[in-house]
Amino acid sequence: MDSFKIPAETRIGHVHLKVSDIRQSLDFYCGLLGFELITTYGDDAAFISAGGYHHHIGLNTWMSKNGSPPPRNTTGLFHTAILLPTRKDLAILLHRLRDVNYPLTGAADHGVSEAIYLNDPDQNGVELYWDKPKKEWPTKADGSMDMYTRPLNLNDLQNELA
Incomplete structure (x- = not known):
């Protein structure tokens, strides 16, 4: 190529x-x-x-129409990622989801972004996230990006609304 x-x-x-x-x-x-x-x-x-x-x-x-979700162990879309402008916007959506007891499938700090994960009614994965400022993105010793997956503190995220 x-x-x-x-x-x-x-x-x-x-x-x-x-x-x-x-x-x-x-x-x-x-x-x-x-x-x-x-x-x-x-x-x-x-x-x-x-x-x-x-x-x-x-x-x-x-x-x-009236179909069922595909089995989990098959190919297809993993999730749709919806980029929000700010951390506060992510906190607002987390608050809305918690208010109606909508189940989350995960929450992560990826170094470059923070995300919450859930499924829509058809079990399509949805990622709601915001990007941290680029100057805060972690890098490895060689200068390459150091993305990771660590637990996201949801209570700290909710503090954006205080």
Whole structure:
């Protein structure tokens, strides 16, 4: 292979998820997480975003209506990572999730970011995270990035709201 590099300005524009029920997915992504419904395609698809973008997440039942989640030990999407602007924004969402006793599947400090993990109603993994300032990212002795996974202190995160 040649040494082609994708442009540094490249971003992931959106994710499109197969879901079993549009309404329950909208209740989760819009009602709980706070995304905005932009448009629907009949009863089979919905497009949602933050800040009025055409869509960050597409939801559809075209091949999955009333379906069941895939088995855990198969290939597929591990999770959708939703980048929040600040640590306080992450704390606000954690507070909302705790208020309704929504189960988390994990919480981690990755050195470069802090994240909480959960599953949507179809058991699609969701990571809610914020990036620490780049100057705080840990590095190894050789100067390369030193990402890790350590427990995230959720009580400390909640202190952002105090």
